[in-house]
Amino acid sequence: MTAGWLEGRRALVVGAGSGIGRAVVDVFLAEGARVAVLERDPDKSAAIGAALPEVPVTVGDAVTRQANDAAVTAAVEAFGGLDVLVNCVGVFDFYRSLLDLDADVLDVAFDEMFRTNVLSHLQSVKAALPHLQASGRGVVLLTESTSSYFPGRGGVLYLSSKFAVRGIVTALAHDLAPEVRVNGVAPGGTLGTDLRGLPSLGTAGSSLGDIPGRAEELASRVPLQVALTAADHAWSYVFLASDRSRGITGGVVHPDGGIGVSASPRKRS
Template identity: 70%
Template sequence: MSGWLDGKRALVVGAGSGIGRAVVDVFRTEGAQVAALERDPAKCQVLTEEVPEAPVVEGDATTRSANEEAVKAAVNAFGGLDVLVNCVGIFDYYKGIGDLPADVLDEAFDEMFSVNVRSQLHSVKAALPVLREVRGTIVLTESTSAYHPGRGGILYVSSKFAVRGMVTSLAYELAPDVRVNAVAPGGTLGTDLRGLDSLGLAGRSRATRRAVPTNSPPGSRSGRR
């Protein structure tokens, strides 16, 4: 039985774990050829071993060069590209403005927006020429936080509102040549969504979280991606 993605060629950015890895697996199950961009060397190794037919590029998705290399790898392997999915993300663990030391605010802002926003812009920019050739599709990652924000998490929520605006703007700009949509996940425990290094949170991961802070308003902060 054929899958609903038979014949499609996809690039998944942030493919090594969590939502990104789930996208890789589901796309392959549905018949797509999938290439991957992943920053973590260990995750790249796992992808290479478990998905040997997939081109895997190790690189930083916040950079132009890594995204261009990944697009090139996909095109070289598959002859083109139909779908771009970016699942890259980082989290602030509900830090409000009062929780952010003034001397690291600039660094934390730059880190959050570099990962959550700039990476998606670089992915789109790199893939756009080949996607236009086939009237392809772009899927970016928002969050329920961009629709139902709550207390705390000022940098994370701001970054996801930025992505929401980016998606809307791109959808208007690129239509009808390229379709642009986004997914806004809710609770994603077990995704290895990491904290900001600039706030000393790089060692924290939602892969090991089992509870939501008690000051989390219902329907707002319990489901961030």
């Protein structure tokens, strides 16, 4: 039997209860990593604990320093250190343009979006950093989006928050070298996740995964004509967490069906 790509690696996955984070947990374990998680939703956390008793689960809000410190402590106590920090936390704005946002709600919606999508990423890296530096092969993987690069697949708050995550990858890759590599994964629209909206916009109970016809819609707008799942994206995280990407920092993998080359339709004779 060949060794897994992440044999011996010790990882913390933040936002691991469903969707992309949950798929990352499964494939990291399959590739030989030991994995701890931080997740806000108590039911999703309990489900991970029941399915994967070897995984230390911390229930808490990744926006806070306290929850991230607790999750890092749990991981380090269980594994003796930490090599990889993955953050898959995120919320969505269901395509609201500035035209559709009431002025009254803008400041609260901004805070909700940026605290969850941006501050949680900074907090998790900050909490893990001493251990990632001590690892000698530390890796940070943050979840961007096609919305970190292109308009149209989210509203103005989601897009700007995802551009900010892209900025964090660039800034931290610069600041944390050579001890820690920092890269992003920028998935395209994804099937079967539970990406939620914002309380202030009345969409906290809505899930992007619930939209009817999403598979056909996703496939129809990318050159590769694929509708990708969280499990598809998880392999990009495996590559960037492994020593096979040891020369890569400040980079990004785009598992998105080729959206970057779809600007104009291909001419056919």
